[in-house]
Amino acid sequence: DVELADSVSMAMLLVMETLTPTERAVFVLRDVFDLGYEEIAEAVEKSPAAVRQIAHRARAHVAARRPRGVVSRTETQNALDAFQRAVETGDLQGLLDILSPDVVLMGDGGGIKQAVLRPVVGADKVARLLVGGLIRVAAPSMGPAQVNAYPALILRLDGELDTVITLRIDDGLITGLYAVRNPEKLSRMERETALRR
Structure with a gap:
């Protein structure tokens, strides 16, 4: 339940909005729906190698912008x-x-x-x-x-x-x-x- 609530939180929405449309699609398809790189590559019309790079970049961006801790x-x-x-x-x-x-x-x-x-x-x-x-x-x-x-x-x-x-x-x-x-x-x-x- 906590993971579900966090996945739809304002913070996550704000972070997702800062990704490009392709990064957002790749991130969601890979990290949320666990699709393979080949499947995603077909959907976004990129090579599997490019999709791996996009996924890595999007993941790093999301990790860097997530809330850093509890605010008093x-x-x-x-x-x-x-x-x-x-x-x-x-x-x-x-x-x-x-x-x-x-x-x-x-x-x-x-x-x-x-x-x-x-x-x-x-x-x-x-x-x-x-x-x-x-x-x-x-x-x-x-x-x-x-x-x-x-x-x-x-x-x-x-x-x-x-x-x-x-x-x-x-x-x-x-x-x-x-x-x-x-x-x-x-x-x-x-x-x-x-x-x-």
Whole structure:
């Protein structure tokens, strides 16, 4: 159950999004479904030797970006508070101070609400996007929460749930942000869902 939960965690999704489409396909087919290199090579139209290299590179990338350990409650709260304060005030330097240099921001609008279409990588790009309006649109009210065991901010516009941003924190810095605006997913925010196989 722990492995299943980890395999669908935000952290793993963020790491997977930083792989190229071919690396992601090879990694999933090899490391999750345990397919042979020859089979994968056929599927991705590469040689088996190339697929071995891609698998090795993807595995190393995933291992390097996995969470490094358990983050203390105090460290989590400090990072969440600093992030919220910087976003609410539009403090670009405050965001740069709390974001990891290789932070990844992903968005999910479900094709209904505006969201970033591709992962945004790098503290400068993410901070400028946040300060430039991704979160500060119409001065939403924000509140801290815990979502899927991750620290999060709940953003409301005119009292209505608009966005949920979950944060991944490593070594006191935010390494991943996942902004959900998809109304289908947000409709489930008020109730807990049990993880089932």
